[in-house]
Amino acid sequence: MSTVIEYKCPHCGAILEFDPSLQQMRCPYCDSSFSVEDASQDVKIESEAAELDNEQFGSEGEGFGLYNCSSCGAEIIADETTAATHCPYCSSPVILTGRIADELKPDLIIPFEVSREEAKLALKKHFKDKKLLPKVFTDENHLDEIKGVYLPFWLFDTEASCDARYKTTKINTWTDGRNNYTETKEYAVDRSGTLGFDNIPVDALKNVENDLTESLEVFDISKAVPFNTAYLSGYFANRFDDKMEDCFRRAKERIVNSITSSVDSTVTGYSSVNRLSCNVRLYNTRSHYAMFPVWILNTSWRGQHYLFAMNGESGKFVGNLPLDKGRYWLKRIIYGLIIAAVIFIVWSFFSGRLPL
Amino acid sequence: MKKLRFFILLLAFMCLFTSVAYAVSAETLDYGGCNIIYLRIEGHSGSIQNEADRYMIENGYADEDSIMLLVDTREREYYIDTSGRCIQLFPDKTLYRIEDSFLPYLKNNDWNGAGNTFFNSCISVIQNGNAPSSPNQTVIQALVSLAAGLLAGGLPLSKAKKDLISVRKKVSAYDYERRNSFALTRSTDTFLTRHVACVPIPRNDNRSGGGFSGSTMHSSGGHSFGGHGGKF
Numbered sequence: 001m002s003t004v005i006e007y008k009c010p011h012c013g014a015i016l017e018f019d020p021s022l023q024q025m026r027c028p029y030c031d032s033s034f035s036v037e038d039a040s041q042d043v044k045i046e047s048e049a050a051e052l053d054n055e056q057f058g059s060e061g062e063g064f065g066l067y068n069c070s071s072c073g074a075e076i077i078a079d080e081t082t083a084a085t086h087c088p089y090c091s092s093p094v095i096l097t098g099r100i101a102d103e104l105k106p107d108l109i110i111p112f113e114v115s116r117e118e119a120k121l122a123l124k125k126h127f128k129d130k131k132l133l134p135k136v137f138t139d140e141n142h143l144d145e146i147k148g149v150y151l152p153f154w155l156f157d158t159e160a161s162c163d164a165r166y167k168t169t170k171i172n173t174w175t176d177g178r179n180n181y182t183e184t185k186e187y188a189v190d191r192s193g194t195l196g197f198d199n200i201p202v203d204a205l206k207n208v209e210n211d212l213t214e215s216l217e218v219f220d221i222s223k224a225v226p227f228n229t230a231y232l233s234g235y236f237a238n239r240f241d242d243k244m245e246d247c248f249r250r251a252k253e254r255i256v257n258s259i260t261s262s263v264d265s266t267v268t269g270y271s272s273v274n275r276l277s278c279n280v281r282l283y284n285t286r287s288h289y290a291m292f293p294v295w296i297l298n299t300s301w302r303g304q305h306y307l308f309a310m311n312g313e314s315g316k317f318v319g320n321l322p323l324d325k326g327r328y329w330l331k332r333i334i335y336g337l338i339i340a341a342v343i344f345i346v347w348s349f350f351s352g353r354l355p356l
Numbered sequence: 357m358k359k360l361r362f363f364i365l366l367l368a369f370m371c372l373f374t375s376v377a378y379a380v381s382a383e384t385l386d387y388g389g390c391n392i393i394y395l396r397i398e399g400h401s402g403s404i405q406n407e408a409d410r411y412m413i414e415n416g417y418a419d420e421d422s423i424m425l426l427v428d429t430r431e432r433e434y435y436i437d438t439s440g441r442c443i444q445l446f447p448d449k450t451l452y453r454i455e456d457s458f459l460p461y462l463k464n465n466d467w468n469g470a471g472n473t474f475f476n477s478c479i480s481v482i483q484n485g486n487a488p489s490s491p492n493q494t495v496i497q498a499l500v501s502l503a504a505g506l507l508a509g510g511l512p513l514s515k516a517k518k519d520l521i522s523v524r525k526k527v528s529a530y531d532y533e534r535r536n537s538f539a540l541t542r543s544t545d546t547f548l549t550r551h552v553a554c555v556p557i558p559r560n561d562n563r564s565g566g567g568f569s570g571s572t573m574h575s576s577g578g579h580s581f582g583g584h585g586g587k588f
Contacts (some may be wrong), residue, residue, distance in 0.1 A: 132517055161541075175557070178556065178557060179556050180555045180556075181553070182553045183551070183552045186549045187545050192541045192542035192543075193538060193539060194539045196537035198534055217526060254527070261530075331509075332506070332513060335508075336505040337502075338505070340502045340503075341501075341505070343504050347501060348497070
């Protein structure tokens with residue numbers, strides 16, 4: 001058995017949602033607002049929910065849960081990572097606490113600060129000043145879906161130490177009028193250094209690509225608060241399905257690049273530097289489980305789907321756009337011919353063929 | 357008498373076995389204050405450069421602004437000799453291009469075609485201060501320019517193309533480094549080897565000296581000449 005949480009307005013009985021602009025729980029019908037703490041104590045309604053009957057759904061139903069919407073009574077089926085969703089019939093926010101309880105409970109959450117309207121405006125702004133974006137894309141593409149999602153992240157704190165060895169050279173040249181001399185001195189250079197890292201995020205959902213969430217960085221961790229289910233009301237949320245150990249591999253890749261770059265920067269005063277070996281060790285590693293706010297926008301154009309995302313805290317907007325291939329090649333040929341003409345004229349001039 | 361007969365016989369032998377320049381034809385054009393001479397010979401003694409200098413001096417062209425193409429049709433050699441202002445007007449690279457324009461005719465024994473091309477090339481240089489290129493050279497230059505242009509044509513668009521892509525993996529964890537936490541715990545630099553390479557500076561034997569922009573020069577009979585030649 002699992003629990004469903006809803007935050008009902010004590011004045012009108014509608015479901016409260018977290019409002020990013022107020023940073024409070026707000027009733028969308030009577031406009032009443034409550035602090036997150038008050039809502040958690042006074043208006044929280046918990047009800048039991050049943051796991052999905054596997055006999056009815058077979059093996060395909062494994063890991064899915066069956067819940068009843070307390071607003072309309074409809075049955076909601078949610079997959080094993082869904083922690084917050086909406087009733088597909090009455091659109092009421094539903095929070096499934098079984099997915100975020102006990103060891104699955106996040107340590108921290110950064111509440112949404114950017115509203116849905118701001119996300120829509122950011123999408124339009126994202127299309128502006130893109131010279132190679134198909135002109136019809138802005139007019140013809142349709143916003144299929146916009147979802148405020150709390151994505152699960154593993155955060156890693158660690159200390160790193162690096163031992164690196166380099167082969168370097170110093171080159172000195174001089175002349176005595178008859179000969180040119182080149183002196184090459186070779187050195188063996190050793191450097192060791194330590195560096196600390198705090199809160200390196202790695203998204204903990206297997207079906208979300210790392211490059212998308214890393215493009216949204218940086219999430220300001222100073223705005224994180226202790227986790228409270230009230231922040232999920234009105235949004236979607238998923239619990240992690242990627243283990244901490246697996247996610248740490250990605251964090252380690254970035255840590256190794258960072259500390260190696262820092263140690264490399266201390267090798268100065270040489271004509272050439274060639275790193276021979278580098279050994280990085282991590283220690284005092286700790287992990288936290290957090291939820292970060294992300295607006296996900298799905299659009300479609302000419303049968304293709306385009307995914308955009310916005311950092312729900314900083315407002316950073318990312319998403320790859322299509323290339324107008326016709327315009328690109330036309331411009332490339334025009335620029336190419338202009339450059340070719342310039343090369344031809346300059347070449348002719350310097351080879352003494354043109355009286356410029 | 358015997359001595360005289362022996363002397364005459366010796367002279368006859370010398371004439372027989374010594375290559376003496378024999379002028380087949382000489383064409384001269386005065387254009388823009390420059391003498392343009394096209395001389396064909398069949399055989400010559402000494403180097404073809406000396407032969408060209410000798411002709412220029414003996415005919416008074418060495419004292420004026422002159423350019424001459426000397427072609428030995430028997431030895432299949434040619435030499436372009438320049439004097440006076442033509443030394444500067446026809447620098448080496450211009451002479452090379454003029455050569456490129458008439459050499460195909462020489463290779464086909466088209467002596468008149470070579471002469472006409474030489475005259476036209478010289479007139480073009482005197483008119484513009486430049487030499488026309490051979491058609492092949494122009495085509496190659498145009499094709500190379502076009503290829504380079506089409507390749508480089510993508511550069512002005514690279515930023516606009518890059519603007520469309522905003523989803524990228526982060527390479528490092530720079531944003532999460534603890535401020536001022538980097539500590540260098542070991543730093544050793546050990547000298548290993550020293551190697552000195554010595555390269556002699558090439559000597560410049562060009563008699564024209566530094567800063568001269570004309571063709572490679574030589575002196576003959578108290579006159580200065582520029583020029584270049586070769587075989588075909």
